[in-house]
Amino acid sequence: MAIGIDQLAIVLIVAVASVVVGYLLRKKVFESKIAEAETLAKRIVTEAEKEAETKVRQVELEAKEHAIQAKADLERETKSRRQEIESAQRQLSQKEETLERRVEQLERRDRELDGLARDLGNREQAASDKETRCGQLMEDAQRQLERISGLTAEEARKILLQNLEQDARVESIALFKRLEDEARATADEKAKEILTIAVDKCASEFVMESTVSVVDLPNEEMKGRIIGREGRNIRAFERATGIDVIVDDTPEAVILSGFDPIRRAIAKEALQRLITDGRIHPARIEEMVEKVKGEIDDDIKKTGERAAFEVGISGLHPELVRLVGRLKYRTSYSQNQLQHTIEVAHLAGVMAAELGLDVKVAKRAGLLHDIGKSADVNMEGTHVSISAELAKKYGEHPRVVNAIAAHHEDVEITCLEAIVLQIADTLSAARPGARRELLESYVKRLEGLERIANSFAGVSKTYAVQAGREVRIIVESAEVSDVQSYQLARDIAKRIEEELQYPGHIKVTVIRETRAVEYAK
Template identity: 55%
Template sequence: MTNNSIMIAIILALIAGGVGYVIGSMLRKKSSEALLANAEDLAAKMIEDAKRQTEVMAMEAAIQAKDAVYQAKEELEKQFEQETRDKKRDLQALEKRLQQKEENLDKKTNLFDQRDTEFLKREQSLAAREQVLSTKEQAQVQKEEQIDQLVTEQRARLEQISGMTSAEAKKVLMDAMEDEAKLDAAKIIKAMEEEARETADKKSKEILALAIQRYAGEYVAERSVSVVTLPSDEMKGRIIGREGRNIRALEAATGIDLIIDDTPEAVILSGFNPVRREVAKLSLQKLIADGRIHPGRIEEVVAKSQEEIDQAMKEAGDQAAFDLGVHGIHPEILKLIGRLKYRTSYSQNVYQHSLEVAFLCGIMAAELGINVKQAKRAGLLHDLGKAVDHEIEGSHAVIGADIAKKYGESPKIVHAIMAHHEDEKPASVLAVLVQAADALSGARPGARREMMETYVKRLDDLERIATSFDGVVNSFAIQAGREIRVMVSSDLVSDDRALLLAKDIAKKIENEMTYPGQIKVNVIRETRATEYAR
């Protein structure tokens, strides 16, 4: 029992005694003397009980304090013994490590002693070798002096015999070696050039063939007329109108001729401007569907159709850029690209042609390892000038390059547009790619539609121009007029003259003929030696 418990018991006892005393006093005053005596006896007994309890609690507290002291002593002894054992174990481990280190140091000392002995032996051996080498060097110097003396004597004898000094003989030898080296270098260069030419030609053909195989474009031949289907022949009269005022209003608003003949349930729209023809076709279809056909309504419908066609052209330009994955093109350029949808060249749709050239450029650029997006961009914009070439004078390549430059295209793209028809000499791989892709797209069978008479006339003109030059024996137009082979007389035309003749024929073809793409001129000169063995 703790000191606090003892104090509480004492206090309780005192309180109880006080309470008893008070009660006794009160009882003495209020009760008889007998009751007062009983109260005093009861208080005395309570005080005795409190004293006995207090003594018992004090004894218990003392016993508990002795137990706590004994337990603390035992714990301290156990902790001391554990620490003693740990320190002893650490000391033993440290002593063991020190012994191992001493053993290692002894081993290292013995190893160093052995090495010192070996180094001394090696030093003695090296000293002996140095003496031997010194002797040999002295002998070598003497031999070199003798050799130099013999060479000098031999050179003097050779100069006397040949009549030339050593410098002159060296010059003659160097000249001969230089000529021989030049000859060998020329042979190597020629072989390398031939190999490079063959490799480049083979590689370029592979790339072009791959581009053609990987892209399959469809072409629908454009025509200069459009046909609008009518619900009945009665509609023809309504289109013509009273005294022809409706048809005149429609022709005046669209700029397209309307041909109404005996063709059942059909009206023909004739005109060379595909945009106007499309506006007229759309307007006529709307008027037929609406049923209200009069000059005021015609002008209103034509104006609305024009707006729809403009919007369609803008959407076509945006779609082309999206399909090719080229971004950042100026909106005005995209409008012109969409306008190419209604433009044809040799009956080939220029919009589809531009998309095809862009795809072909991308395929070939990927094979050559150059920027694919830049190649597609140049291919898409290469015929940009054809959208406005009927409004601006000049070559469509030059017009397109000026437009591209105006709207912030890079110099590489501008140059590729300018050079794709040799208006500017190609000075980059990108420009050559656009040229090749343009030729592939235009020269594919079925890409462009020509009249049979025009085709035959072009072949005749090619052969006529080639045979008009002196020394030409015969000429043959091949590959659908894409190539002309000219056979010349070896007696009248030399090799150098053959090169000039090819350039003259090509220049005359450019000046006198109109044709799509390009025409290759091959001048063939052959010398044959014939003899008979009898």
């Protein structure tokens, strides 16, 4: 039991010793760790202080550098501003010097102007004095001239104005002649070329027609059958056709006379068929005339359509087509109007193409320009106004209407196609062989030409030549000058236009010659 207590004591002692030793060891280890931590802390603090000092020195260096840079920039800017100020001061000084010089110049000019003003005033006064003296001298000279010439100032002024007017007239005529010659130098050649091309393309033959139709008979007995018992057949025929039948001594022929060529054509065709048929009595006459009327109406329509197709025109109103077809039975100075119309349309189209104008407008105007001649006789007005009215009524273009209305210069021309139509109409009607006129009217026209030319002062002799297409006037060289001869030709042409009616145009030629005659003895 004692042993157990001793062992326990030993164990306890050992345990206590172990605890003390462990405590001492742990204390020593803890103190060692505290020392290490303090050493580490001191080292960290020391390093932090060193780093802080380094950063402070860097900041101070950077601040010094910025201060030095700012100081340098300020010095540069100050230097630049100082230079600008010095430059501005120099410019200002130069401007001041310039202004001072200009002020001096202005002052000098003012002094010069004052001197000039005084000089001008003196000259004005001198001029006024001279003007007064000149006026007095002119009045004295005018009184002396009036006394010497025996004319007043007003009379002398009138004579002077008359002389000036005469000189101006002569100069204007000379100028007009020069300009006219210059225009003709280029225009004549081009116009001739265009007209030659048009005539060459569109030339056609003309067939002269009479105003009286003759119907051939197989024998003389047929005249009696045409007359009928107590004249009933001839009266029925005249009543149905409106045409006079002349049965005279002409062998184997009767004559149909009437104002309307369409009626005359119907009568001629109907009579020829009646003669061929052999049955001639009032009922058969009326039947045959009605049948021929229908055929003539169809022929008129087809003729108008063929004419439009030949010219190259489409879209015509049916009534206009019918009026064009009726021109087949119309004549003017023995010229068939349908042939004339077709030729005018072709000529107008060719000339319009050469001049760069509207060919369709020119052709339509050419085809329709004379339809008034085939219109109803109840329509009032000239054939020109009727043609224009019908074209407008049936929806033709305003330029076509104007060309038709102006082709005889009855209205103002508003399009160039109207001028082309005038030329084409004149060209078709005036060229040789196109028309035939009565001897009486022909003689009257020649007499009128010579009468108008002889009525002018200075005219010695007058000759109408080329079938009245030209009148040649010989003037007295002592009374009419070269320049005045041009004005005389123009005045005579104007009088002819105003007083005479004629197809185409008439050329007026004034001839002036100077003859020096001397006799050797």
